[in-house]
Amino acid sequence: MFGYVLITLIALSLAGFVLGRQRALAAVSGTAANLHSLPNYHGYFIAAWVGVPALVLVLVWLLFQGSVIDVLLMRSLPADKIAGLSQSELALLISEVKSVAGGAIFGTPAAHVVEAAERYNAWQSIARWAMAAAAIALALVAMLIARARIAKDFRARQGVEHVMDGLMIFCSAIAILTTLGIVTSLAIEAYRFFQLVSPLQFFFGLNWEPQIAIRADQVTAGGAFGAIPVYVGTLLIAFIAMAVATPIGLLSAIYLTEYASPKVRAVVKPLLEILAGIPTVVYGFFAVLVVAPAMRNFGQAIGFDIAPNSALAAGGVMGIMLIPFISSLSDDAIAAVPQSLRDGSYGLGATKSETIISVLLPAALPGIMGGILLAVSRAIGETMIVVMAAGIIASLTLNPFEPVTTVTVQIVTLLIGDTEFDNPKTLAAFALGLVLFLVTLCLNVIALRIVQKYREQYD
Amino acid sequence: MNDATGSVNAGIPLSAEEMSKIAPGLAHDIKIKSSDVEVHYGDKQALFDVNLDIPANQVIALIGPSGCGKSTYMRCLNRMNDTIDIARVTGTIEIDGVDIYQKKIDVVELRARVGMVFQKPNPFPKSIFENVAYGPKIHGLAASKSDMEEIVVESLTKAGLFDEVKDRLEAPGTGLSGGQQQRLCIARAIATKPEVILMDEPCSALDPIATAKIEELIDELKQNYTIVIVTHSMQQAARVSQMTAFFHLGYLVEVGETDQIFTNPQDKRTQDYITGRFG
Numbered sequence: 001m002f003g004y005v006l007i008t009l010i011a012l013s014l015a016g017f018v019l020g021r022q023r024a025l026a027a028v029s030g031t032a033a034n035l036h037s038l039p040n041y042h043g044y045f046i047a048a049w050v051g052v053p054a055l056v057l058v059l060v061w062l063l064f065q066g067s068v069i070d071v072l073l074m075r076s077l078p079a080d081k082i083a084g085l086s087q088s089e090l091a092l093l094i095s096e097v098k099s100v101a102g103g104a105i106f107g108t109p110a111a112h113v114v115e116a117a118e119r120y121n122a123w124q125s126i127a128r129w130a131m132a133a134a135a136i137a138l139a140l141v142a143m144l145i146a147r148a149r150i151a152k153d154f155r156a157r158q159g160v161e162h163v164m165d166g167l168m169i170f171c172s173a174i175a176i177l178t179t180l181g182i183v184t185s186l187a188i189e190a191y192r193f194f195q196l197v198s199p200l201q202f203f204f205g206l207n208w209e210p211q212i213a214i215r216a217d218q219v220t221a222g223g224a225f226g227a228i229p230v231y232v233g234t235l236l237i238a239f240i241a242m243a244v245a246t247p248i249g250l251l252s253a254i255y256l257t258e259y260a261s262p263k264v265r266a267v268v269k270p271l272l273e274i275l276a277g278i279p280t281v282v283y284g285f286f287a288v289l290v291v292a293p294a295m296r297n298f299g300q301a302i303g304f305d306i307a308p309n310s311a312l313a314a315g316g317v318m319g320i321m322l323i324p325f326i327s328s329l330s331d332d333a334i335a336a337v338p339q340s341l342r343d344g345s346y347g348l349g350a351t352k353s354e355t356i357i358s359v360l361l362p363a364a365l366p367g368i369m370g371g372i373l374l375a376v377s378r379a380i381g382e383t384m385i386v387v388m389a390a391g392i393i394a395s396l397t398l399n400p401f402e403p404v405t406t407v408t409v410q411i412v413t414l415l416i417g418d419t420e421f422d423n424p425k426t427l428a429a430f431a432l433g434l435v436l437f438l439v440t441l442c443l444n445v446i447a448l449r450i451v452q453k454y455r456e457q458y459d
Numbered sequence: 460m461n462d463a464t465g466s467v468n469a470g471i472p473l474s475a476e477e478m479s480k481i482a483p484g485l486a487h488d489i490k491i492k493s494s495d496v497e498v499h500y501g502d503k504q505a506l507f508d509v510n511l512d513i514p515a516n517q518v519i520a521l522i523g524p525s526g527c528g529k530s531t532y533m534r535c536l537n538r539m540n541d542t543i544d545i546a547r548v549t550g551t552i553e554i555d556g557v558d559i560y561q562k563k564i565d566v567v568e569l570r571a572r573v574g575m576v577f578q579k580p581n582p583f584p585k586s587i588f589e590n591v592a593y594g595p596k597i598h599g600l601a602a603s604k605s606d607m608e609e610i611v612v613e614s615l616t617k618a619g620l621f622d623e624v625k626d627r628l629e630a631p632g633t634g635l636s637g638g639q640q641q642r643l644c645i646a647r648a649i650a651t652k653p654e655v656i657l658m659d660e661p662c663s664a665l666d667p668i669a670t671a672k673i674e675e676l677i678d679e680l681k682q683n684y685t686i687v688i689v690t691h692s693m694q695q696a697a698r699v700s701q702m703t704a705f706f707h708l709g710y711l712v713e714v715g716e717t718d719q720i721f722t723n724p725q726d727k728r729t730q731d732y733i734t735g736r737f738g
Binding site for chain 1: 537539542544566567568569570571574575577579581582583584585593594597598644647648651
């Protein structure tokens with residue numbers, strides 16, 4: 001039904017466009033130059049009047065239809081059948097009614113359920129038709145109102161500009177509201193977690209063993225939610241990754257912009273950017289199957305014990321993955337430094353490397369910082385490589401040859417298998433996620449600050 | 460010059476020493492001597508057979524229509540063309556009798572001796588102080604911090620900028636006005652203690668007041684430096700220079716004292732250009 005309504009509304013809008021154009025042209029007997037706004041603007045104006053309010057009505061209607069019908073359905077159930085039912089049992093009953101209404105019948109449902117299902121179906125279809133009728137009626141009324149306003153001096157262009165304004169604001173609002181929604185849900189679940197586990201334990205505890213029993217018969221660890229080892233592990237792996245990616249990325253960017261001949265550049269740059277196209281799961285098994293065993297063998301050869309899922313293997317491979325982020329953005333930033341600055345430096349007798357270090361890098365710093373911080377955010381949030389290559393046991397260590405775990409790995413393991421939303425094991429994932437989000441947010445804020453500071457100085 | 464015939468052959472030009480004996484007020488030592496200079500950019504030849512002697516402690520203006528090779532010639536004098544991969548320079552250029560294109564010449568040292576000021580002011584994204592200190596730092600000219608301060612203050616003073624910026628030496632050089640930026644670039648060039656300063660249309664991006672200041676400065680600087688200036692403004696050439704060289708289509712058409720070039724040009728093309736008939 002929604003699809004048909006949508007198509008009808010689009011058709012009405014198109015009709016409104018044609019109507020607006022014709023009416024505007026008719027108002028000046030065919031001489032478009034006499035109009036305040038071009039005929040097309042009058043068309044867009046009516047089309048927007050027809051389409052937008054009706055569409056908003058449909059969306060709002062769909063948003064509330066379900067819950068309104070649920071309330072009605074609940075009220076209509078015989079009082080003796082729902083007396084004494086808890087909230088969740090009531091929800092179960094409602095969903096039973098809905099599945100019966102949808103034709104999915106298991107066993108013989110009770111008579112009152114079947115009756116309710118029939119009512120539900122009837123209301124659903126009434127609601128659908130009512131929505132279609134209301135939307136189309138609104139569109140037609142809007143068309144009439146808008147059409148009446150078309151005249152020679154009518155400022156349709158300004159009207160259309162307002163609509164465009166609204167469209168832009170709507171689009172950015174979607175992004176912002178989604179972020180707000182995610183943060184709110186994270187915050188609420190994290191709050192529930194902190195009611196079960198003290199924040200002191202979470203933020204300052206040194207022991208992370210979240211696999212507690214969900215069912216009575218499970219054999220599990222005792223349950224400890226000290227998140228410090230997890231965050232230390234995350235930072236250790238991110239640090240190793242950045243220690244690999246930053247110098248390699250930056251130096252290859254410098255090579256590509258300042259030293260490479262155009263031919264070499266044309267080949268090397270795309271090759272480097274292929275790295276960004278490799279799926280992280282491929283990096284993951286590369287780390288597990290190639291890098292980690294090689295490191296372990298090397299360690300054995302020199303009599304040194306390296307764990308098979310060491311932080312070094314995961315972080316090193318992640319670093320390789322991050323190279324194109326840094327090299328590509330730094331490359332653009334360095335190439336954007338005006339030639340006149342290079343000339344100025346060479347003209348004073350500076351060598352190429354002196355010019356790069358003292359003039360080009362400072363001038364390109366905002367772009368380079370942007371690349372590095374983007375890479376840091378990726379390193380902290382990266383999941384697949386560490387799920388495959390890093391450890392699961394949270395050990396508090398800064399030794400890169402030992403296994404550590406990361407926030408993302410823990411979130412994945414916490415949400416796999418039995419989950420229950422009144423259990424600290426599951427809720428811990430939200431607390432971890434919230435803190436991770438706050439950390440990356442702070443990083444981004446710091447990054448913006450740094451970039452702004454140097455912008456002021458270097459533009 | 461050949462000893463056996465030099466003194467008797469009147470056709471051979473006099474050396475600078477001999478010149479100064481005959482006409483002391485007029486003659487200056489030859490600072491830069493270019494012979495048969497040709498420049499190719501890839502397959503395209505940009506400069507043909509330029510022979511030009513530039514006297515010391517004078518201002519020589521290079522004029523000519525766009526693309527005539529005057530900037531190309533100037534960029535040969537501090538080997539800035541080396542930074543362009545496809546550029547090839549032939550012929551010889553001698554500064555104080557030393558061929559600057561021979562292998563053992565270090566361009567780093569050469570560019571310290573031959574400073575350059577560009578068309579658009581291009582201060583580095585650093586503080587005013589660091590902009591001026593850049594050259595002395597890379598050439599190791601200052602033994603101590605106080606030495607460096609002295610060099611910076613002296614250079615800024617010579618460039619006529621010190622009084623305007625003395626309270627904000629730590630402010631970014633890019634925050635100055637266009638004219639101040641260009642004087643900062645001149646101070647930066649002076650700081651390496653060059654003998655020659657090359658200026659590539661130094662006033663083309665400036666307003667008339669800033670231009671007047673730079674021209675005044677050029678006039679003062681010529682006491683200590685040999686100055687080569689490329690300009691599109693005939694009036695500017697007439698105002699600031701003692702010698703003028705006219706380039707056209709890659710050839711050096713005519714060179715002489717500025718008064719003579721502007722009042723009594725020998726070549727038809729020079730006359731057409733300075734009277735505004737083409738270019």
